[in-house]
Amino acid sequence: xxxxxxxxxxxVALLSRIISWPVRHLQQAVGSLGDLWRTPFTSVMTVxxxxxxxxxxxxxHLFVKNANVVTEQWHSASEIxxxxxxxxxxxxAQNLVKRVQLFPEVAAVEYISAEQALxxxxxxxxxxxxxxxxxxxxxxxxxIVTPTQRASQSEAAKELLxxxxxxxxxxxxxxxxEWLTRLQAIASLVEDIVIGVALLLCLSVLLIISxxxxxxxxxxxxxxxxxxxVGATDSFIQRPFLYSGVWYGVLGGLFSGxxxxxxxxxxxxxxxxxxxxxxxxxxxxxxxFDEYLLLIAFxxxxxxxxxxxxxxxxxxxxxxxxx
Numbered sequence: 001x002x003x004x005x006x007x008x009x010x011x012v013a014l015l016s017r018i019i020s021w022p023v024r025h026l027q028q029a030v031g032s033l034g035d036l037w038r039t040p041f042t043s044v045m046t047v048x049x050x051x052x053x054x055x056x057x058x059x060x061h062l063f064v065k066n067a068n069v070v071t072e073q074w075h076s077a078s079e080i081x082x083x084x085x086x087x088x089x090x091x092x093a094q095n096l097v098k099r100v101q102l103f104p105e106v107a108a109v110e111y112i113s114a115e116q117a118l119x120x121x122x123x124x125x126x127x128x129x130x131x132x133x134x135x136x137x138x139x140x141x142x143x144i145v146t147p148t149q150r151a152s153q154s155e156a157a158k159e160l161l162x163x164x165x166x167x168x169x170x171x172x173x174x175x176x177x178e179w180l181t182r183l184q185a186i187a188s189l190v191e192d193i194v195i196g197v198a199l200l201l202c203l204s205v206l207l208i209i210s211x212x213x214x215x216x217x218x219x220x221x222x223x224x225x226x227x228x229x230v231g232a233t234d235s236f237i238q239r240p241f242l243y244s245g246v247w248y249g250v251l252g253g254l255f256s257g258x259x260x261x262x263x264x265x266x267x268x269x270x271x272x273x274x275x276x277x278x279x280x281x282x283x284x285x286x287x288x289f290d291e292y293l294l295l296i297a298f299x300x301x302x303x304x305x306x307x308x309x310x311x312x313x314x315x316x317x318x319x320x321x322x323x
Contacts, residue, residue, distance in 0.1 A: 035244060049208055050209070050248060053205050054252060054253065080145040080164060080175045082145060083170070088169045105160045106147060106160075143170075217318075238315055242307050264285075
């Protein structure tokens, strides 16, 4: 009878323990937020420092993101110009266009006849009347080949150029690879700088949160000693400080996202004026919703890691005295 009657009690105790676990965590999370509220100056200064520290790599990421968009647009400008032989007829040129369109590395092909090239040159050069005295058209027919995004890379574009120059109708091919190579090198350098700066600032965030939590622990040293004296475990004592690190991360991440959004909005008009000068419709892109969530989540991870490093060391070192 005793074993049968104790079974429901064990189930009730287990159910009570399962229910009380999230309740205790919620109480300690809210209590840690109240601790931050009771020290507003320290909390606000810490959140501002964290937000600004995270805003710099986030802004650099935004710069790289928009630079990649511009680079993708410029890849379409990495066109290959094929100057055809003077003896090539329009029919032969059209056959060349059809063959080139079948290449997997080619995204688009445009044929410009010699007559069309001369007419365009008259309009753009301003020598329309003088060019009428020419006995024959000096400009060759041209085929403009736009590579795919993969084939727009430096080495791939060079291989495509060599492949096109082997066509019997082609007299000469031209592709300016130098600017494309420089652009890719600059983009790679900027990405490396962003990664390096982000790592340094993340390390500074860890140190800031760790030091803030350390000071909070030292301020409550006597209370922690009393809690240990009455039987509280280290994990129970550590939990509010860990939640404090989480709250620092949440608030710092929100402030960082707001800072980046304000900066992007401020720069958008200046970028729009600049792109209009180059007859471009480029618009500055801000952080997406997913990037906002990722920024806050990353800030929370840093806050939790910084607080964990501090509590594991300092709370263990505090022991109650029997004096």
